[in-house]
Amino acid sequence: MITPVTSLTAAPCSTSPITQAYAAPRPESAQSIVNFKDVTKRYGNFTVLDQLNLSVAPGEKVAIIGPSGSGKSTLLRVLMTLEGIDEGQIEVDNQFLTHMPNRQGVLVPADASHVRKVRAKIGMVFQSFNLFPHMTALQNVIEAPVQVLGMKPAEARERAAGLLELVGLGNKFEHYPSQLSGGQQQRVAIARALAMRPKIMLFDEVTSALDPELCGEVLNVIRKLGAEHNLTMLMVTHQMGFAREFADRVCFFYKGQIHEQGTPQQIFENPQKERTCAFLSAVQEAN
Amino acid sequence: MAELIPLLLQGAWITIQITFIGSILAIVVAILAALGRLSPWRPLRWFSVAYIELFRGTSLLVQLFWLFFVLPLPPFNLELSAYTVAIVGLGLHIGAYGAEVMRGAIGSVGKGQYEASTALNMTPSTRFRRIILPQALLAAIAPGTNLLIELLKNTSLVSLITLSDLTFRARQLDQATFETLTIFSLTLLLYFILAQAINFAMRGVERRLSRGRLRGGLS
Amino acid sequence: MNLWDWDYVWQILPDLLRASVNTLGITLVGFMIAVVLGLFLAVARRSQKAWLSWPVTLVIEFIRSTPLLIQVYFLYYVLPAYGVNLTAMQAGILGIGLHYACYIAEVYRGGLDSVARSQWEAVTALNFAPWTAYRTIILPQAIRPILPPLGNYLVAMLKDTPVLSAITVVEIMQQAKNVGSESFRYLEPITLVGLFFLALSVALAYLVRRLEVRLELR
Numbered sequence: 001m002i003t004p005v006t007s008l009t010a011a012p013c014s015t016s017p018i019t020q021a022y023a024a025p026r027p028e029s030a031q032s033i034v035n036f037k038d039v040t041k042r043y044g045n046f047t048v049l050d051q052l053n054l055s056v057a058p059g060e061k062v063a064i065i066g067p068s069g070s071g072k073s074t075l076l077r078v079l080m081t082l083e084g085i086d087e088g089q090i091e092v093d094n095q096f097l098t099h100m101p102n103r104q105g106v107l108v109p110a111d112a113s114h115v116r117k118v119r120a121k122i123g124m125v126f127q128s129f130n131l132f133p134h135m136t137a138l139q140n141v142i143e144a145p146v147q148v149l150g151m152k153p154a155e156a157r158e159r160a161a162g163l164l165e166l167v168g169l170g171n172k173f174e175h176y177p178s179q180l181s182g183g184q185q186q187r188v189a190i191a192r193a194l195a196m197r198p199k200i201m202l203f204d205e206v207t208s209a210l211d212p213e214l215c216g217e218v219l220n221v222i223r224k225l226g227a228e229h230n231l232t233m234l235m236v237t238h239q240m241g242f243a244r245e246f247a248d249r250v251c252f253f254y255k256g257q258i259h260e261q262g263t264p265q266q267i268f269e270n271p272q273k274e275r276t277c278a279f280l281s282a283v284q285e286a287n
Numbered sequence: 288m289a290e291l292i293p294l295l296l297q298g299a300w301i302t303i304q305i306t307f308i309g310s311i312l313a314i315v316v317a318i319l320a321a322l323g324r325l326s327p328w329r330p331l332r333w334f335s336v337a338y339i340e341l342f343r344g345t346s347l348l349v350q351l352f353w354l355f356f357v358l359p360l361p362p363f364n365l366e367l368s369a370y371t372v373a374i375v376g377l378g379l380h381i382g383a384y385g386a387e388v389m390r391g392a393i394g395s396v397g398k399g400q401y402e403a404s405t406a407l408n409m410t411p412s413t414r415f416r417r418i419i420l421p422q423a424l425l426a427a428i429a430p431g432t433n434l435l436i437e438l439l440k441n442t443s444l445v446s447l448i449t450l451s452d453l454t455f456r457a458r459q460l461d462q463a464t465f466e467t468l469t470i471f472s473l474t475l476l477l478y479f480i481l482a483q484a485i486n487f488a489m490r491g492v493e494r495r496l497s498r499g500r501l502r503g504g505l506s
Numbered sequence: 507m508n509l510w511d512w513d514y515v516w517q518i519l520p521d522l523l524r525a526s527v528n529t530l531g532i533t534l535v536g537f538m539i540a541v542v543l544g545l546f547l548a549v550a551r552r553s554q555k556a557w558l559s560w561p562v563t564l565v566i567e568f569i570r571s572t573p574l575l576i577q578v579y580f581l582y583y584v585l586p587a588y589g590v591n592l593t594a595m596q597a598g599i600l601g602i603g604l605h606y607a608c609y610i611a612e613v614y615r616g617g618l619d620s621v622a623r624s625q626w627e628a629v630t631a632l633n634f635a636p637w638t639a640y641r642t643i644i645l646p647q648a649i650r651p652i653l654p655p656l657g658n659y660l661v662a663m664l665k666d667t668p669v670l671s672a673i674t675v676v677e678i679m680q681q682a683k684n685v686g687s688e689s690f691r692y693l694e695p696i697t698l699v700g701l702f703f704l705a706l707s708v709a710l711a712y713l714v715r716r717l718e719v720r721l722e723l724r
Contacts, residue, residue, distance in 0.1 A: 130403035144407035176499030443573035
């Protein structure tokens with residue numbers, strides 16, 4: 001999954017920009033917890049992420065909107081290392097995600113254990129929930145802490161109970177996913193992701209697969225998370241109303257790039273670019 | 288007829304034993320071969336394909352005879368008892384078919400399960416052990432039951448390498464008493480009952496593995 | 507004693523090849539029986555008349571759940587008491603044909619069931635006589651998905667022919683055992699037999715896949 005970065009064709013130990021950049025602290029990354037630098041991803045001839053640059057501050061809540069096929073989900077997916085990138089670098093919490101320094105301090109493609117170390121700080125909630133169907137809600141939430149973090153089952157169960165109560169499912173511990181509604185399943189998925197104590201949470205169209213009346217309960221949980229915890233959140237969403245009131249920043253995505261970004265006020269009330277306006281009015285029409 | 292039954296049941300007991308142990312071997316081999324087939328490491332993949340094609344492509348009886356008659360001779364010089372040959376032969380033969388069943392079953396587990404496991408930072412081996420394999424096993428039960436019944440029926444061939452299973456005893460009794468119709472009818476009936484027992488047991492296993500997965504009422 | 511005696515191989519090859527003709531003959535004749543008998547069984551099983559479908563279902567399930575070897579023993583050792591004296595060859599071919607007819611009946615059933623309900627309804631609405639309906643409308647559509655499984659069962663039958671060595675049918679496995687016991691060298695005969703089956707089953711499996719592609723089922 002880790003593809004070699006083409007800009008590292010320079011000989012090792014040369015004064016290429018990357019080695020220099022790594023040796024000294026970089027001003028912009030010191031203040032960002034997620035940093036995309038010139039990230040490009042292609043599927044064959046189709047470029048889905050095009051020289052993408054994005055810097056997210058700790059605790060910032062970023063809503064990513066845009067037409068389908070613009071690469072919004074792919075942004076989250078490459079951050080979660082579900083897919084690789086072809087060019088550029090991604091930094092998470094002052095560490096390179098897709099690369100790592102070798103003994104000479106030169107950046108090389110990261111090996112699996114480095115990726116896992118950095119990836120541990122990120123959690124993700126999916127559009128189709130992806131709960132483990134052969135486990136109860138409680139078991140879903142304790143699985144990763146026990147298996148990956150080595151937590152003792154009793155402690156994991158206590159934490160899981162707390163998390164499930166946080167998302168309003170205190171009475172559904174022993175239910176299997178097939179016995180829960182879509183909204184309930186998604187809330188379990190959120191609890192499951194939180195159980196790994198991530199610093200960054202990714203939400204990939206988490207209400208798109210839900211019946212309208214069930215969206216509210218999930219959005220409420222996200223609101224609660226935003227208010228009570230200092231999590232950095234990146235959300236791909238079609239819920240414009242929610243993005244407007246909840247996000248610190250809105251990014252309008254178009255053809256693999258951030259076409260326009262700003263505060264919700266700026267984007268929703270005062271869009272500057274034509275495409276942004278076109279998209280927003282089309283969404284208005286649909287509602 | 289009353290005198291026949293105890294001896295037939297003795298044979299049936301051997302049949303049950305080799306069916307059971309052979310099944311366990313077949314399941315283990317099937318999972319290993321399926322994993323080998325899906326492995327990114329080419330030598331392992333080729334070895335698995337070779338094993339699967341070899342044991343599926345040749346007749347079980349040929350395999351049993353090879354293990355029983357050829358292994359004791361040079362250059363192998365490995366003498367296995369008929370009992371061992373039976374279990375190994377049946378296990379490897381059915382395991383090859385089982386590998387294809389497992390491959391299909393593993394493939395039927397949705398991509399989202401892999402993604403969720405990655406998002407939770409699981410290693411590939413934890414992911415396979417805790418998330419993928421349990422779901423794959425459930426999917427493998429229906430075709431797997433048919434394979435286990437095939438295994439049961441194939442145990443009759445071990446009578447031809449002198450193992451005293453149900454078929455062997457039936458032939459023995461037939462040659463001794465000539466009550467041919469009764470003996471072979473009883474034998475067929477016993478195999479039929481054993482096959483239904485396998486069906487019943489597998490349905491129980493399926494029920495247990497799919498606990499909570501079938502649509503229950505919201506409570 | 508060296509590992510692999512090529513002289514020995516050339517020596518026994520004619521005997522094995524002659525027996526392989528038997529093997530192939532048994533497979534083909536048995537297959538023809540299974541294909542035809544299987545069709546009758548399938549239609550009978552799907553019949554609306556309970557007095558026909560229930561016994562047939564029972565027979566099919568019984569034969570599918572019990573070993574071929576015992577069924578062959580039955581035909582060879584039990585029937586003579588009722589005046590039916592089959593030769594080993596006849597009992598073998600009949601046994602294998604009957605056994606696989608039951609599997610093939612299920613394949614037919616699947617194929618017939620797969621023909622869309624609408625076709626069955628149209629045929630009834632247009633008042634086709636049952637046999638005409640099958641012949642002109644239903645069967646042509648059911649045939650395509652049936653052919654690959656039939657091909658696979660042909661291969662399976664081929665690989666089951668050694669079972670008949672138990673009633674002394676001189677097919678290739680029996681011949682190998684005879685030859686081996688004469689000179690106490692089993693490695694070459696049994697390995698050759700194994701290669702024979704491997705080669706044939708790989709070739710046939712390949713042909714079945716080609717057929718699937720041609721029928722656009724893949």
